[in-house]
Each structure stands twice: as C-alpha cells, then as structure tokens.
Amino acid sequence: MDTTTSTACVLIIGNEILSGKTQDTNLQFLGAELAAKGITLVEARVLRDDKAAIVAAVNECRAAYTYVFTTGGIGPTHDDITAECIATAFGRDLVLHEEAVERLRRQGLELNAARLKMARVPAGASLIDNPMSGAPGFRVDNVFVMAGIPAVARGMFSTLDEELAGGSPIHSRNVDVYLPEGELAAPLENIVRKYSQVEIGSYPFFRKRGGERRFGANLVVRGTDEVLVDQVLQEIITTMTGLGGDTG
Amino acid sequence: MDTTTSTACVLIIGNEILSGKTQDTNLQFLGAELAAKGITLVEARVLRDDKAAIVAAVNECRAAYTYVFTTGGIGPTHDDITAECIATAFGRDLVLHEEAVERLRRQGLELNAARLKMARVPAGASLIDNPMSGAPGFRVDNVFVMAGIPAVARGMFSTLDEELAGGSPIHSRNVDVYLPEGELAAPLENIVRKYSQVEIGSYPFFRKRGGERRFGANLVVRGTDEVLVDQVLQEIITTMTGLGGDTG
Numbered sequence: 001m002d003t004t005t006s007t008a009c010v011l012i013i014g015n016e017i018l019s020g021k022t023q024d025t026n027l028q029f030l031g032a033e034l035a036a037k038g039i040t041l042v043e044a045r046v047l048r049d050d051k052a053a054i055v056a057a058v059n060e061c062r063a064a065y066t067y068v069f070t071t072g073g074i075g076p077t078h079d080d081i082t083a084e085c086i087a088t089a090f091g092r093d094l095v096l097h098e099e100a101v102e103r104l105r106r107q108g109l110e111l112n113a114a115r116l117k118m119a120r121v122p123a124g125a126s127l128i129d130n131p132m133s134g135a136p137g138f139r140v141d142n143v144f145v146m147a148g149i150p151a152v153a154r155g156m157f158s159t160l161d162e163e164l165a166g167g168s169p170i171h172s173r174n175v176d177v178y179l180p181e182g183e184l185a186a187p188l189e190n191i192v193r194k195y196s197q198v199e200i201g202s203y204p205f206f207r208k209r210g211g212e213r214r215f216g217a218n219l220v221v222r223g224t225d226e227v228l229v230d231q232v233l234q235e236i237i238t239t240m241t242g243l244g245g246d247t248g
Numbered sequence: 249m250d251t252t253t254s255t256a257c258v259l260i261i262g263n264e265i266l267s268g269k270t271q272d273t274n275l276q277f278l279g280a281e282l283a284a285k286g287i288t289l290v291e292a293r294v295l296r297d298d299k300a301a302i303v304a305a306v307n308e309c310r311a312a313y314t315y316v317f318t319t320g321g322i323g324p325t326h327d328d329i330t331a332e333c334i335a336t337a338f339g340r341d342l343v344l345h346e347e348a349v350e351r352l353r354r355q356g357l358e359l360n361a362a363r364l365k366m367a368r369v370p371a372g373a374s375l376i377d378n379p380m381s382g383a384p385g386f387r388v389d390n391v392f393v394m395a396g397i398p399a400v401a402r403g404m405f406s407t408l409d410e411e412l413a414g415g416s417p418i419h420s421r422n423v424d425v426y427l428p429e430g431e432l433a434a435p436l437e438n439i440v441r442k443y444s445q446v447e448i449g450s451y452p453f454f455r456k457r458g459g460e461r462r463f464g465a466n467l468v469v470r471g472t473d474e475v476l477v478d479q480v481l482q483e484i485i486t487t488m489t490g491l492g493g494d495t496g
Contacts, residue, residue, distance in 0.1 A: 015449055018289045019420070020280025021468065022451070025271065027294065032268025041266045043301070044294040046275065049449075053291070076430045077450040077465075078437040114433030149452065172267070182324045185362030189326040201263055201297075202325040203270070204397065217325075220269065
C-alpha cells in the first residue's frame with residue numbers, strides 16, 4: 001500500500017466499553033474520517049479508568065504515531081480521570097484554563113468544584129471546541145482529548161480540520177462476490193501480488209440471495225491512487241466473473 | 249473494586265475495523281461474557297493485518313494477562329495471517345492439524361491450498377470447536393484464537409466454558425438519575441469513597457422525558473458481592489432522590 005506519512009492511534013477510555021455495558025461507535029467514525037484525510041489509523045486501544053495504564057499507553061502511542069486521539073473520561077465525576085492522566089504523561093501540572101471556565105460560565109450553570117474540573121487541563125494545552133455544549137476538549141502536542149459521548153466526540157473532531165496534516169485521501173471500492181473464500185483466495189492472491197500500491201481485503205459473508213443462502217465475500221480495494229483502485233477492482237470483477245462468481 | 253484473580257485482553261485483528269468499514273461488535277459481547285465468568289477484561293487492542301504488530305501485541309499481552317482472546321484473520325485469503333503470527337509469537341512451526349483437516353473434509357468442499365490453510369495451526373495447539381461451520385479456532389497456552397465474524401466468534405467462545413477459570417461473577421446494577429453530572433458528582437464521590445469493594449461509574453445522557461429534554465446520568469454499581477452492590481445502589485437512589493433527582 002502507498003503509505004501516507006501521517007499515522008494515528010485512538011485510545012478509548014472507560015470501564016463501560018470493556019464491561020460490555022456500552023457499544024463503542026467512536027472508533028468506526030474516527031477510522032473513516034481519518035482515512036478520508038489521508039491519515040492511517042494504525043492501532044486502537046480500549047483502556048479501563050486506570051491512571052497507570054492510561055499514562056503508559058499515552059506515552060507509548062504519542063511517541064509512535066503522528067497523532068493520538070482519546071475519547072472518554074473528561075466529565076465532572078470521580079471516574080473522569082483523562083485530563084489528570086494526560087498531565088502526568090506529559091509531566092505537566094493540571095491548571096484551570098480561563099477560557100474554558102468562561103465557556104462553562106456561559107452555559108449558565110453554577111460553577112461548583114465538579115464543573116470546574118472540566119476546565120482543568122494540562123499546562124500549555126489548547127482547547128478543542130465543543131459545538132454541542134460548553135465543556136471543551138483539549139490538545140497537548142500531538143494528543144487530542146475528546147469526549148466519549150458519540151455526538152460530542154464527532155462535534156469536537158469536526159473542529160480539528162485545520163490542525164491535522166494528512167496525506168492523499170484514501171479511496172475505497174468494493175464488490176460482493178458470490179464465491180466461497182476458499183475458491184477465490186488463490187486467484188485473488190495473484191492480483192494482490194501484482195498491485196503492491198493498493199491494499200486488498202476479503203470479508204466473507206453467508207447470506208440470502210435469490211431465495212437461497214450463499215457464501216461470498218466483500219472484496220475491498222483501498223489506496224491513494226483512485227484510477228489504480230478502480231482498475232484493480234475491475235480486474236477483480238473480471239477474474240471472479242470468469243470463475244463463475246456472480247458479483248454485485 | 250474486589251479484584252478477581254483472572255484477567256483478560258482482547259486483540260481485534262483486521263484492517264477493516266480501523267478503516268471504518270466494519271463496526272466491531274465482538275468486544276462488547278466478550279466483555280459481558282467475561283464479566284459473567286468473573287474474568288476482568290483489562291484491555292483491548294485493535295490491530296491491522298501487520299505481522300510485526302500482531303506478534304508484538306500477542307507476546308506483550310500473553311505475558312501480562314491470564315487470557316488473551318483474538319478475533320479475526322483465520323480464513324483462507326491472503327489477508328488472514330493470524331495463525332502464522334501466533335506461531336511466530338510462540339516460536340513454533342505452523343503445522344497441518346489432522347483433526348482440523350478432517351473437519352474441513354466433512355464440509356464436503358474441495359480441500360485446495362487456500363482451504364488447507366485454515367487447518368494450519370502452531371505446533372501443539374488444541375482446536376476450538378466451531379459450531380457454525382467446520383473451520384476451527386485454536387488455543388496455544390493462554391491465547392485463544394477465534395474467527396472475526398460475530399456469529400462464529402460467539403459460537404466458538406460458547407465452547408470454552410470449561411477451559412476458562414474465572415472468579416466470582418461480577419454483578420451489575422444501574423439507575424438513571426435525572427440530575428446533571430455537575431450536580432451529582434460530589435455526593436456520588438462521597439459514596440465512592442465509602443465503598444472501595446465496588447466499582448461505580450457515571451455515564452451522562454441528554455434525553456427526552458415528559459416532553460422535555462433533560463440531563464442525567466446512568467449510575468452503575470459493579471462488584472462480586474451482590475448484596476453489597478444492591479445496598480450501594482439503594483444508597484445512591486436515596487441520595488439522589490434527596491437532591492431532587494428523579495430516578496428510574
């Protein structure tokens with residue numbers, strides 16, 4: 001695959017994702033958005049509300065990737081420890097950010113200790129706007145700290161456009177082929193070998209078509225060269241049709 | 249929290265989860281199932297189809313946790329590299345498993361090279377039954393290798409009951425409280441401080457109730473002592489009702 005220069009890692013923070021209480025949906029959203037910007041999402045980790053684990057992961061990942069995005073743990077309750085963890089990871093103090101205080105004040109709510117916690121960020125952090133409510137996220141160097149609630153995470157990410165340097169957008173084409181993976185694997189691998197500049201994936205399914213359940217696979221071609229992606233998809237379709245596989 | 253002795257990590261393998269193409273649902277399922285068995289899921293990682301990254305994560309996690317569960321990458325196509333990665337991680341050869349070959353044969357399909365790849369496992373691995381189709385998963389020491397397709401992953405996990413040593417099951421109770429998190433945070437923290445044997449989480453929402461949209465939080469109590477979990481939840485309800493918060 002034609003690799004882009006920017007890479008990313010997502011850290012999903014919260015016991016609720018690991019206990020089975022909550023289905024995460026931020027990862028899929030961020031993966032698609034980053035690909036559209038030409039940033040390769042290389043890894044994601046889901047972590048408990050555990051300070052040592054979060055600090056270690058932040059430090060490992062911010063050294064390894066161009067960008068780190070965290071979701072979750074920036075609210076006012078006892079289990080919201082992300083800001084404190086980021087401060088520790090960077091060896092900085094957690095300080096009250098005046099502009100963040102002002103944004104919370106504008107919501108018209110009493111600024112008690114719990115709410116003021118949402119205005120405490122690592123020293124030197126810049127704010128990430130929250131189009132949904134006042135409480136901002138923040139950025140320290142290459143680490144972007146966002147809320148866990150999907151609508152808020154999406155809103156915050158949408159404000160980052162100019163801060164993220166991507167590469168060429170990654171284009172994706174796919175086709176459903178009604179052949180068992182065991183039959184299409186070898187001819188597909190021949191195509192994979194010919195085109196190292198694109199990434200080809202095979203995702204099997206077993207579904208109803210024309211009254212009967214049939215095996216097949218969704219074949220995906222991804223790459224930055226849109227013309228080549230289209231050409232490889234066409235070659236896959238021609239090859240699979242030649243093998244007797246319905247497509248579409 | 250009253251920690252159990254067994255811990256787990258889930259490794260979700262596949263470019264499609266990180267590109268935004270596919271929404272993972274195996275993590276939520278495994279998190280809930282492991283909690284019911286008294287096994288604490290401490291971490292999950294989502295990895296690309298990249299051999300070096302998978303080998304490194306497997307070796308790091310199998311040393312750190314009681315159990316490692318992987319999903320994805322055990323089919324017949326070029327992008328299915330999990331078995332090869334596990335073999336490398338353990339320093340073992342990848343060998344044809346006669347019983348796995350027999351199970352594939354019983355499906356009545358031609359055993360070409362691609363299909364036989366699904367019978368290749370690290371030397372010494374034991375098979376994990378696949379109740380959905382013939383192709384098995386496998387286990388090496390504390391690493392359990394399962395399919396990525398959710399129905400197959402669930403089927404395989406369901407056969408592992410006797411192989412997993414858990415602790416006391418983790419009980420969970422929750423209540424919706426219609427108070428903003430910024431108001432309930434301090435009184436909730438007092439309760440958190442009193443009961444270190446349970447884990448308490450607060451998950452905010454903003455939803456319609458009685459014709460208007462209101463802020464609130466789902467408060468969750470988890471622990472192995474069911475009587476205590478019930479008691480703490482009751483104390484939360486009494487406290488929140490005293491603050492003027494509707495519950496239910």
